[in-house]
Amino acid sequence: MKASVIMSTYNAEEWLEKVIWGFSVQSESDFEIIIADDGSGPKTKELIDRLRGEIKMPLIHVWQEDNGFQKTQILNKAIVASSSDYLIFTDGDCIPRADFVATHLAKKEQGYFLSGGYFKLPMDISKAITKEDIAAQNCFNVTWLQERGLQSGTLKLSAKGLKEKLLNLLTPTKASWNGHNASAYKAELIAVNGFNQEMQYGGEDREMGERLFNKGLKSKQIRYSAICVHLDHARGYVNPEMWKKNNDIREYTKKNKVVRTTTGIDFN
Template sequence: MKVSISLINLQHDNHQKFKINNLNNQSAFISLIITTYNRPDALALVLESVKQQTLLPKEVIIADDGSRDETRKTIEAVQENFPVPLRHCWQEDDGFRLAKIRNKAIAMAQGSYIIMIDGDIILSKSVVFQHEKQATPNTFIQGSRVLIGPMKTQQLLQSGKTAFSFFTRDLRCRENKIQSRLLFELTKNKYQGSIRGIKGCHMSYWKENVIAINGFNEAFEGWGREDTDFAIRMMNQGFSRKNLKFIAPTGHLYHPERSMHNHEKNNDLAMRAQSMKSTVCDKGIAAYLDTATQ
């Protein structure tokens, strides 16, 4: 009995130390938002990479565009031992409505600064730390990622491991795995004022700046270009772009190409925002700001 009590006390002490250590290494103002749709195995791996961060966010919000119960069960299982609050923002499945679920999750966020990644982006340990370090007023950050091929993706999902190296086989854009402060400094202001390389799968921005442009444009339905439109309006509003490359690598797990049936319409919407120098959209985050659950 004494041994059992000692083991319980040791487990309790270790749990308390775990909580204290994580509180000491937690950003007070960053909310990490992860978008997902019916890919719980990838989401579980992404959340594992979040747990390994040298700096944890204030909270993690899963922006779920209508996944089935398996995703909810995965989130609930992970919540039990997750080091920061893990919240689930879900909407009914009614087609590809990424802009809408992003707006809902940002409205829900308690942090003043948002890091947003897709649910198939695994993080190296310094990603949250580097986003916080590079966050500057009225600036949004475009991150980079390595493209992980189907064979390596399957290996990672089966093993539950998140680590891979520059020399790992079955990678594309492997140069994005390089970590170099000099290369970062040389490229951080490249494409200033340009939409080149804009990808919503790894970005960060101030919540107040998102509200100023009314968030993501919900006129975009179906895959593509809602992130480009978002960046265009950010820059038209006078906000700057910074690139986060060579200091915060991520890996994009493989998935088959998405349907692009709405791509032409979405591209026209984005180009209209650019030609008309739009700064706000009609249907965006404003609809959720008063009703967001805090």
């Protein structure tokens, strides 16, 4: 297969279904979907089992018991479970535009990882999006969104051609590893031992990207090329202690030019 798409989830079946439908209508279909499930209940498994019979891409469910926010651990397990040499990462609350996978594949390059972003939607629009809207790509249509009350800037959704390329070049946003929209060759992620499993919520994705930089990789900005919309939700798992611990680990990684974490893929 040309790619493995890895998406994280936790007890969010309504959003996860919309995201899987988004991947089911991609212009490029030669990829597998791996659900990195950080301890969801049986409803998530029931959803995945049902959708296996309704989409053409292989749908793989990698699950671990609920032990709090352990996204880094389940992502490492998903990396091991993947069968492609190129991995695209996103989250189970980000619906991809129909050219999302094709864009990642077209722009992949040895010695680089790709860095994309997302477009945030409010809760009412997130709820309103249907399977039919995803198939018709309405949720990426600026007019459709504005008719439903969207007021924030929509340049990311509307940029095409030369404007898209210029915006990728000129954006002040750093091309970091963003877990909702990033990709790299599997061998590079294995070389840095994947995600640091000491880390919980807050910069855990960026820290792995910083180790990829330390290894010598460069990053390529695709913020205005690989488009996904982010469905709104609460974040009850955030706390200051997590952030402080993660920030300390990131500072250590930068200061000491750490490439390979000792609590990564092989820690399992």
